[in-house]
Amino acid sequence: MSGSGLSLPPWREHTVCAVCPSLLLALGEFDVAAKPDRESRYNPAVDYRVTPDGTGVCVHPDKLGLPPGRYASAAEPVPAPAWAGEQDPDPQPQQEPLRPAAVLPPPVSAPYTPPPAPSEDEAGGEWGPAHPAPVIPDELLALLRRQIAEAHPDDLSAVLARAESSARASWGAETVVEAMRRVLSGG
Structure with a gap:
């Protein structure tokens, strides 16, 4: 065979x-x-x-x-x-690898303003006095926004995974996760 x-x-x-x-x-x-x-x-x-x-x-x-x-x-x-010679009707462009040092466009929305930190009396919450929220660099937010905006809807999960993996090398997991939360929630 x-x-x-x-x-x-x-x-x-x-x-x-x-x-x-x-x-x-x-x-x-x-x-x-x-x-x-x-x-x-x-x-x-x-x-x-x-x-x-x-x-x-x-x-x-x-x-x-x-x-x-x-x-x-x-x-x-x-x-x-019967389909020999057909071309892919919707070819996907090759994605550039993420480069944190790349020249980035300015952010498309107003700067993010975090909600007030919960008081010690309030229960729950991921961030607080003992564990302050990470500072998110504007260039990381812009990089993530650009990658998401340029992604084809069918490739969004792969783009997000690649963006997270690449950005973690420069900014650390906690910062990248918080930045992704912010960008994906519209902030």
Whole structure:
């Protein structure tokens, strides 16, 4: 069983079933049947349909973009898929690594004014006389605001994780976490 080396591109994954072998195997490493049949059954151990001999099989050639064929079990040549030559319709730009010393634009909102510190009589609260809130540098706030503003909504969690990790090297975990809280809450 040898594959074509060609795999389903990420922007086409939504067109196939959640249990299609094309999500895990290269084209040619599984067969394509014209439709579901009694010969192939879903195998939870591999998370796709298999024939009795264990060969993976896709049962929706129209969704995959390949005609039916015994590409893995009989080594039939894999034709070019219907989507060959397609370009990613929504390519994501490469993100620049965070650099704390970079020239930063001025903050887009008014400076943050922290709430008054709780008195010793008040219970709870993360910061207080024994543990004052960290001083948040304006350049850190501006850096985080810029990274978040430039992030694609689908990439926001990765951008936040990268921003936190990079900024912690320069400003320390406690300061970065408080800065992220402030920026994400609109401050």
